[in-house]
Amino acid sequence: MEINTREKTDIVIFDIEGEIRRSDVTDFTLHQLVKDQLDAGKRNILLNFQNVDFIDSFGVGEILASYISTHNLGGKLKIAKISKKLYLVFQVTMLTKVLEIFDEEEVALDSFNKDQ
Amino acid sequence: MAKNLLNRVLSRFVEIKPGEEVIASLLFLYLFLIMFPYYIIKPYRDAKYLIELTSARLPYAYLLTALFMGFFVHFYTKLQVRIQRRVLIISSVTFFALTCLLSRWLFNLDLSWMPLAFWVWANTFVVVLITQFWILVNDIFNPREVKRLIGFFGSGGLFGGILGGLLTGLLGRDMPDIVLIIASGLLVLSIFVVNHIFIWQRKKSPPDDKVDHKHRERGAEQVKVGFIDCFNTVRKNYYLKLLAGVVTLTFIVSTFIDWQSKTVIDIKIERMDEKLEFFGFFHAALLVIPFFISIFMSSNILKRYGIRVTLLLFPLVLLLCIFGIGYRPEIFVFALAIKAGDKSLSFSINQYVRELLYIPISPELKYKAKVFIDMFLNRFAKGVGALILLFLVYIFLPPENWQWDWRDKVQLVSIIAVIFIGAWLLLNLKVSKEYTNIVKQKLDVKWDRGDRLVAEKMDVDYTKLVFDTIESRERSSVLYAMHLYDLIKQDKLTPEVRKLISYKADERRVASLGGLFESGETTLIPETDDMLGEEVLEKEVQEIMSLDVYQEVMKGYIDKVLVDKTNETKTSKMEVAKAIGLMESDSPLAQKLEELLEDESPEVSKYAIESAARLKRRELVPGLIYKLDNPLTREDASAALEKYGERIVGTLSDYLGDYDEDVGLRKEVASVLARIPIQDSADLLAWELAEENEDMDNELIDALDRIRSGQPDIQVQAEIIKTKIFKEIKRYYQILINSYETKSEVKRPEMSGKLSEDLAASMMNIFKLLGLIYPHEDIFRAYQNIRTATKDSIDYAVELLDNILPKDIRDVIFPLIEDLSLEERVKKCRVLFKAFPKMQ
Numbered sequence: 028m029e030i031n032t033r034e035k036t037d038i039v040i041f042d043i044e045g046e047i048r049r050s051d052v053t054d055f056t057l058h059q060l061v062k063d064q065l066d067a068g069k070r071n072i073l074l075n076f077q078n079v080d081f082i083d084s085f086g087v088g089e090i091l092a093s094y095i096s097t098h099n100l101g102g103k104l105k106i107a108k109i110s111k112k113l114y115l116v117f118q119v120t121m122l123t124k125v126l127e128i129f130d131e132e133e134v135a136l137d138s139f140n141k142d143q
Numbered sequence: 144m145a146k147n148l149l150n151r152v153l154s155r156f157v158e159i160k161p162g163e164e165v166i167a168s169l170l171f172l173y174l175f176l177i178m179f180p181y182y183i184i185k186p187y188r189d190a191k192y193l194i195e196l197t198s199a200r201l202p203y204a205y206l207l208t209a210l211f212m213g214f215f216v217h218f219y220t221k222l223q224v225r226i227q228r229r230v231l232i233i234s235s236v237t238f239f240a241l242t243c244l245l246s247r248w249l250f251n252l253d254l255s256w257m258p259l260a261f262w263v264w265a266n267t268f269v270v271v272l273i274t275q276f277w278i279l280v281n282d283i284f285n286p287r288e289v290k291r292l293i294g295f296f297g298s299g300g301l302f303g304g305i306l307g308g309l310l311t312g313l314l315g316r317d318m319p320d321i322v323l324i325i326a327s328g329l330l331v332l333s334i335f336v337v338n339h340i341f342i343w344q345r346k347k348s349p350p351d352d353k354v355d356h357k358h359r360e361r362g363a364e365q366v367k368v369g370f371i372d373c374f375n376t377v378r379k380n381y382y383l384k385l386l387a388g389v390v391t392l393t394f395i396v397s398t399f400i401d402w403q404s405k406t407v408i409d410i411k412i413e414r415m416d417e418k419l420e421f422f423g424f425f426h427a428a429l430l431v432i433p434f435f436i437s438i439f440m441s442s443n444i445l446k447r448y449g450i451r452v453t454l455l456l457f458p459l460v461l462l463l464c465i466f467g468i469g470y471r472p473e474i475f476v477f478a479l480a481i482k483a484g485d486k487s488l489s490f491s492i493n494q495y496v497r498e499l500l501y502i503p504i505s506p507e508l509k510y511k512a513k514v515f516i517d518m519f520l521n522r523f524a525k526g527v528g529a530l531i532l533l534f535l536v537y538i539f540l541p542p543e544n545w546q547w548d549w550r551d552k553v554q555l556v557s558i559i560a561v562i563f564i565g566a567w568l569l570l571n572l573k574v575s576k577e578y579t580n581i582v583k584q585k586l587d588v589k590w591d592r593g594d595r596l597v598a599e600k601m602d603v604d605y606t607k608l609v610f611d612t613i614e615s616r617e618r619s620s621v622l623y624a625m626h627l628y629d630l631i632k633q634d635k636l637t638p639e640v641r642k643l644i645s646y647k648a649d650e651r652r653v654a655s656l657g658g659l660f661e662s663g664e665t666t667l668i669p670e671t672d673d674m675l676g677e678e679v680l681e682k683e684v685q686e687i688m689s690l691d692v693y694q695e696v697m698k699g700y701i702d703k704v705l706v707d708k709t710n711e712t713k714t715s716k717m718e719v720a721k722a723i724g725l726m727e728s729d730s731p732l733a734q735k736l737e738e739l740l741e742d743e744s745p746e747v748s749k750y751a752i753e754s755a756a757r758l759k760r761r762e763l764v765p766g767l768i769y770k771l772d773n774p775l776t777r778e779d780a781s782a783a784l785e786k787y788g789e790r791i792v793g794t795l796s797d798y799l800g801d802y803d804e805d806v807g808l809r810k811e812v813a814s815v816l817a818r819i820p821i822q823d824s825a826d827l828l829a830w831e832l833a834e835e836n837e838d839m840d841n842e843l844i845d846a847l848d849r850i851r852s853g854q855p856d857i858q859v860q861a862e863i864i865k866t867k868i869f870k871e872i873k874r875y876y877q878i879l880i881n882s883y884e885t886k887s888e889v890k891r892p893e894m895s896g897k898l899s900e901d902l903a904a905s906m907m908n909i910f911k912l913l914g915l916i917y918p919h920e921d922i923f924r925a926y927q928n929i930r931t932a933t934k935d936s937i938d939y940a941v942e943l944l945d946n947i948l949p950k951d952i953r954d955v956i957f958p959l960i961e962d963l964s965l966e967e968r969v970k971k972c973r974v975l976f977k978a979f980p981k982m983q
Contacts, residue, residue: 048614049745049775056774068900083614084607085749088778091597098593100907101931116613119643120606125597 028052030060038071038139039064040132044078047086057086061093061104070102071139075132077108087122094126103127103142107135157295160962167292169340170280171299176333177272178300180326181265182307182430184243186422187322188265189405191250191258193418198409201402202529202536204262209526211263212270216519217370219271223514229341232275233334239268240330247323266522274517277498279340281509287938287961289502290445293495301430301490308427312420373515376508382581383512385574386500390516391524392567393493396461398528399560400485403468403553407478410549425479432487449946450496451575457493458567460484465564469557472550500574503581503939535559579921579946585939589927592852604782605635612644621718625725632681688726697722701735716747724754733758740766745775752776756783764791768798771811781811785818792819796827800834810842817846820854829915833863840867841908848911851919859915865952868912872955873979875905876972879959883969906930909956917947929960937962955979 028045041060045051061072072093082090090106097104105127109117117123129135149164159167192204223231242264249257280289280296311322377383412421445453464481471477501509536552597603612626627644630636687693701723704715720739723732739751740763752770755763764787770780784791798804798812813831816824825847832843844867850857882898907926914922925940941961945953958971 049749052775059774066900066904068903081614082610084610085745085775085778087603087607087610091603092778095593095597098590098596101590101927116609116643119639120609121601122606124600 030055030057032060032064035136036140037069038073038136039069040073040075042075042078046080047082047089049083049085052085057089058092058096062096065096065100065102070097070100072097072102072104073132073135073139074104074106075108076106076110076113079113080110081113087120090122090126103139105129105135105138107132153295156298158291159295163288163292166283166340166343167295169336169343170276170283170292170296173279173333173336173340174276174296174300175303176329176336177276177303179303179307180243180329181269181272182304182426183311183322183326183329184265184268186308186311186419186426188258188262189422190419192262193405193409195255195258198402198406199536201405202532204259205398205402205525205529206533207259208263208266209522209524209529212267212519212522215267216373216514219518220370220373220514228278229337232279232337235271235275236330236334236337239272240327240334243268243323243327243330247320250320250323270518270522274513277501277517278510278513280498281501281513282506283344285502285935285938287941289495289499290942293445293498294491297491297495304430304490305427308423308425308430310423312423312427314423370515370519373511373519376511377515377520380508380512382504382574382577383508383516385570385577386497386512387516387520388570389567389574390497390521391527392563392570393457393489394521394524395528395531396458396560396563396567397485397489398525398532399556399563400461400465400481402528402532403472403556404478404482406549406553407468407472407475411475411478425482426486429483429486430490432483444492445495445499446945447950449950450499450578451572451946453492453496454571454575455568457488458564458571460488462561462564465557465560469554469561472553500578503578503585503942531559532556575946579943582939582943582946583921583924586924586928586936586943588924589931592849594849595853605633608633608635609640609644616644619714619718622714622721625718625721628680628684628725684725688722688730694730694732697732701732705735705738713744713747716742716744717750720747720750720754724750724757726758728758728760730758733760734762736760736763737766740770745773748773748776749779752779752783756786759787761791764794768795768812769808771815772805772808777811781815781818784815789819789821789823792816792821792823792827795819799827799831802836806838810839813839813842813846817849820850820857822857825850825857825859829860829863832867841904844908844911847915851915852923855919861916864912864916868909868952869955869979871905871909871912872959873976875902875909875959876976876979878902878905879972880969880976883965906959909959913948913952913956921947934962 028043028047028051030044031042033040033042041057043057047057057074064072074090074093094104107129108131109128114123114128117126117128127135127138129138149168150159150161153159153164153167157167192201196204226234246257246261246264250261280293284292307326310325314322377387408418408421412418444456461481461484464477464484467474467477468481501513504512535555608626608629612623612630615622615626627636630640701719704712704719716739720736723730723736723739726732733754736751736755736758740748740755742748742751748770752767755767764784767780767783770776771784784795795812795816799809799816801809813828816828828843828847828850831839832847847859851859878898878901882902885898910922910926914926921943925943928936928940937960941957944956944960948956955975958968958975963971
């Protein structure tokens with residue numbers, strides 16, 4: 028798994044590539060990267076899942092931990108461009124009840140602005 | 144320049160902020176010009192009445208005023224529907240100025256009913272103009288602003304009252320008739336001031352406040368309603384009912400006191416000119432005390448003791464005075480003291496607190512409530528007081544009965560007054576409690592805790608199980624089967640999940656969940672329904688696993704798998720780790736989990752952790768705790784330890800307090816304790832916080848905060864937390880001062896990002912700590928509004944904190960959160976920083 032970070036109008040975007048699995052983690056976990064951004068005062072986080080094929084339960088834990096950390100500080104964590112297959116699993120497991128998921132990155136970015 | 148000068152002058156008397164100088168001065172002057180004539184009229188009213196109708200007939204005056212006010216308010220509410228507020232106020236002042244002149248002429252005609260009519264007129268005058276004044280103040284300022292400025296406005300009125308009283312005292316003996324002409328002239332002057340206030344309101348509202356201002360005006364327009372609607376508004380609102388109750392009791396007691404003092408004065412001073420002179424000077428003197436209270440003490444008293452204590456002050460002082468006059472009615476000083484106590488505090492502290500109590504109410508409700516309570520109810524209460532007096536003085540102790548003289552009557556009224564003051568004190572306590580609730584309602588919850596949202600909206604264990612099931616399908620049919628068995632066991636193998644997990648891994652083109660379920664792709668899931676019922680399956684598996692022979696055979700297999708250190712057996716180890724979790728807790732094979740927990744593969748460890756959480760064997764706890772150190776197994780280990788529950792809190796505390804352990808691990812242990820929200824966890828975390836190990840502070844505070852947010856009933860040791868609060872505030876001061884000095888040196892207008900982050904983190908810790916020993920939800924709400932909201936929301940948040948925090952904490956935290964410029968904030972922090980060693 029590889030994670031690249033970029034920023035657009037005060038929104039931190041994580042472009043994730045590969046699978047968020049326990050076996051694929053290298054130096055940093057997703058949650059650690061999110062926490063680093065929160066420590067730096069950022070409050071809006073977007074996870075770009077365009078190149079994420081699948082995640083395991085570790086990945087779910089990482090996303091939820093990131094969501095909780097962000098939310099507890101009054102921030103927002105959202106997901107964009109998730110695969111249909113993954114979205115279906117998210118729906119069945121009710122992750123969609125908690126996480127805001129968008130088809131397009133631009134729409135997701137707009138939604139942050141509307142929240143302000 | 145002129146404004147700066149005005150600011151400098153006013154700053155000596157009142158905590159005034161830039162932009163407030165003009166409106167504060169205008170309001171000061173407006174109240175001055177209402178109270179000056181009123182304190183000319185009032186002694187005239189009293190003297191005329193006592194001379195011509197005597198104090199024995201005072202209850203009739205109170206009663207008639209109450210009845211008249213009922214009709215008048217009905218008329219007034221109808222009038223205000225048709226007329227704009229500005230026109231209404233100016234018309235009211237003009238009306239009273241003209242009728243004041245008319246009164247002077249009517250008095251010359253020696254009409255017997257005139258003293259009574261003038262009494263009613265004078266009471267109507269003060270009720271109408273004072274109510275209009277405070278409605279205006281309520282429209283312009285929020286509670287925090289009023290708390291700062293109320294003493295200043297009030298002192299304008301008191302200053303006017305003193306001058307009015309003195310003038311009447313000086314002119315009363317020689318030129319009594321001229322005083323009403325002067326009063327009339329002063330009222331005309333106030334019209335110009337009122338006009339300027341409305342011009343200021345229209346022109347000087349800040350741009351960002353324009354919407355709010357428009358809303359207020361619109362609100363005010365919409366609330367122009369009749370008397371019945373005003374009454375119903377109060378009747379239907381619990382807080383307003385309490386407020387109405389307080390006002391009723393205040394005025395009933397005030398009527399008793401007025402009657403008591405005037406009865407004594409009427410007996411001691413006989414002639415009209417002496418009476419007018421006495422009342423003039425007496426009223427002026429009465430106002431000197433509230434004037435000094437207003438200008439120097441009321442804001443401080445309110446700030447220092449808060450609304451609750453301040454509300455009790457007035458009735459308690461009256462209680463003391465009533466004991467005096469009740470004990471020795473013939474002592475003139477007691478009669479003066481009780482009247483002085485009543486008027487001094489009712490015109491200062493009590494008036495201000497009452498106005499403050501109105502402020503958190505919405506403009507619509509406030510307007511209706513003020514019309515009903517301040518214009519009608521207070522006079523109605525005087526009427527009730529008068530009826531009680533009539534009953535006591537003329538029925539209970541009839542005048543023809545020679546045994547009862549005026550002293551007995553004064554004493555009896557004192558006894559009744561004590562009962563009413565008792566009820567008044569109780570209602571005051573209720574009002575102050577409800578006031579806090581009303582302020583709280585003004586503050587929106589900006590965000591809820593993420594962990595609470597997740598816990599409420601989803602089942603994380605189930606979600607992970609579904610993902611693991613899907614993932615295991617690619618890896619091993621054994622693991623897959625065990626996951627399916629898990630889902631069956633938990634009754635979670637719903638048709639949707641069946642379809643989902645049977646969906647081919649490489650399928651990417653399903654349009655919708657419905658489409659997926661219709662795809663008929665079920666080949667990868669065993670048809671358990673056809674083979675065995677789910678209950679039967681569960682029973683069969685449990686029976687097999689508990690067979691001795693199974694345990695023996697599996698032991699051999701597991702030993703063989705564990706011996707092999709190559710990566711090839713990773714899947715087998717995962718299967719074994721998962722399988723042990725399906726066995727009974729007392730299975731001998733459970734011991735193998737210790738070794739599996741230590742496996743270098745996080746995937747094997749993960750299954751071992753899950754199984755350990757199911758079996759909850761004590762010897763596995765240390766292994767689980769060490770798994771907290773690894774980010775890949777941390778969340779699973781934490782969840783597993785949480786499932787052990789309170790029985791491992793002691794073990795966790797050993798690790799938490801072990802300084803030989805890695806700090807990172809100890810931080811994670813604190814986080815696990817937060818997931819076991821019991822009193823012991825809170826105590827252990829608090830003790831650790833008291834150990835002054837700054838590396839751990841953030842995590843310990845966060846853990847305690849999580850416990851309190853979920854379980855507000857859990858108590859955290861206040862001494863430890865209070866010390867920590869002061870330390871954190873001091874740290875905040877230090878960062879703020881340092882950053883300000885750094886900024887000044889390099890002439891940068893903004894503080895550096897790092898220092899801002901440090902300040903934000905420190906502020907968050909301060910509020911988390913406050914939430915540990917004060918109402919957590921209220922503190923959380925206040926913090927959110929201070930961090931994210933508008934000026935008004937910040938003011939309401941500060942007001943809420945003002946009512947729930949003790950003075951020593953308020954004093955040091957308010958400079959950090961109140962609306963101040965950076966320079967002012969740093970200046971205050973510097974002073975407090977130096978005083979800190981004394982505070983702790």
